[in-house]
Amino acid sequence: MAPTSRPATPRRPTAPEAAPDAGARRLLAGALRHSTGRTVAVCLFSTASAAAAVALPAVLGHTLDLALEHAAGLPRAIALCAVLLAAEVLLDTLVAWTSGVTTARGTAWLRRRGVDHLLALAPHRAADRFSPGDLVTRLTGNAAEAGSAPTTAATGLAAVLTPVGGLLALALTDLWLAAVFLAGVPLLARLLRVFARGSSDSVSRYQRVQADIAGRLVETLGGARTVAAAGTADRERARVLAPLPELGTQGRHMWQVYGRAVVSSGILVPLLTTAVLAVGGVRLAHGGLSVGELLAASRYAVLAAGLGGVIGQLNSLLRSRAAARRMADLLAVAPMRNGGRALPDGGPGRLELRAVTVVRGGAGVLRDVDLVVPGGTTMAVVGRSGAGKSLLGAVAGRLTDPDAGQVLLDGVPLTEVDPAALRREVGYAFERPALLGDTVGAAVAFGPYHPPSGEIEAAARAAGADTFVRLLPEGWDAPLRDAPLSGGERQRLGLARAFAHAGRLLVLDDATSSLDSVTELHVGRALVHDVRPGTRLLIAHRVSSAARADLVAWVEDGRIRAVGPHDRLWEDAAYRAVFAHCGDDETAAP
Secondary structure (H helix, E strand, C coil): CCCCCCCCCCCCCCCHHHHHHHHHHHHHHHHHHHCCCCCCCHHHHHHHHHHHHHHHHHHHHHHHHHHCCCCHHHHHHHHHHHHHHHHHHHHHHHHHHHHHHHHHHHHHHHHHHHHHHHCCHHHHHHHHHCCCHHHHHHHHHHHHHHHHHHHHHHHHHHHHHHHHHHHHHHHHHCHHHHHHHCCCCCHHHHHHHHHHHHHHHHHHHHHHHHHHHHHHHHHHHHHHHHHHHHHHHHHHHHHHHCHHHHHHHHHHHHHHHHHHHHHHHHHHHHHHHHHHHHHHHHHHHHCCCCCCHHHHHHHHHHHHHHHHHHHHHHHHHHHHHHHHHHHHHHHHCCCCCCCCCCCCCCCCCEEEEEEEEEEECCEEEEEEEEEEECCCCEEECCCCCCCCHHHHHHHCCCCCCCCCEEECCCCEEHHHEEHHHHHEEEEECCCCCCCCCCCCCHHHHCCCCCHHHHHHHHHHHCCCHHHHHHCCCHHHHCCCCCCCHHHHHHHHHHHHHHHHHCCCEEEEEECCCCCCCHHHHHHHHHHHCCCCCCCCEEEEECCCHHHCCEEEEEECCCEEEEECCCCCCCCHHHHHHHHHHCCCCCCCCC
């Protein structure tokens, strides 16, 4: 075996380092509380199995002595052996079944908690801290490893009781044999300590590198068409697999530590068992032991040597703790705080931003924004790319919270509004909508409530989506994953979804960018005549969109430069340059 360097004395963790460990402990304790009954059942079954395993050698040895002596009671002893064997098999089966159920339930609880917390975060909070691939890794593999902790702990207790019980039974059988075995116990204890110290850090690093590779892979798959068009598949493959050497290094180190522990225990355990048998043979020759007692002692030596098998349980617990730390890291991100107030009945949808500031990457993307959108008004938000238009739209409907300032809807701060009520009254349509649901109809109906079919079809007509939906083989019941939708058609379905759930405020974030001019004009007219009246906030790039709005908010460098009707703002050359910069082909004033 290759020599190992003496591990450095571990230093006391500082507060930032200790926090993930505390969070991991709380998370594992929560998983244990969630599965208390099942975990206790696993513990009882495994303990009973360990008791049967410890009792069996003594009964076998006694049965052998009775058989050699042709003594009475042999049939009863044989029956007792059969009962213990059957009990051990049955209990092991129950342990396997309850362990599987407990682990599955614990994993489901952790995943549900992680997903619920993730959905409670503002979108940017998750995106700033974790890549999509990293989140998938945390909610799948890491949750599964952490969810196995209660089962591992419960069966680990039995894994310890079996060798301890075997050692005690060995001492009751013959003290000399127990003394021989105990001589090697300090070496086993040192083996376990070195393994725990060397494995924990490598497991954590291995899981982090796994998440890094998963994140890179998800990014590449999301841009697969761009990669293919650019002919950079080899370069992307190299980028995705760049952390692989580090993964290999940590994996080899982890398995080297584990392998050394297994090899060491694999050498030490047979040596101890052989020593016990050798001394037992001498004791048998001198009449200190019977043949049955020697048989029992040999079995107890094997059970006592199972202390080395605790390494596997310890390895699982270390992986569970490392995985729980990664789950706790996700749960430590503060979610959005919600209130319970209702919006005023029949409110017109007056939107007000007061000194709103939003910081991203240490820079203010929106800075001291003051804006009032009167109820029932359609306001277009225009500005150069990167000016903060989409972020202003996100703040308006509380997809994110400002770092400073306040947003009010009909006089009520959004942070105080009940989230269910807010989602019923604030709708969104995006440039690239995510369509969710099994069918095309379900994708339009997706929202805080399910509109009647008549409202869904009316919303689709308003968005210009009914024409192509009717051409699908199954119409509204067409499976969404099989529907051949273009970018413009997907955008129209996103608009239809927003129209079907339109409340007092509707935010359209460049939601007509993929539509032709005729369809956009149709949608603009429908927005006025066919959709529930309310306040409209349009993140716009086209002159035509700004011209149809009642008011225009001109955003520049994260601030409101001007607010007014489009025809008045058009007199400013800098305002006209905004649309030229956006590449709008409508260069004339309407």
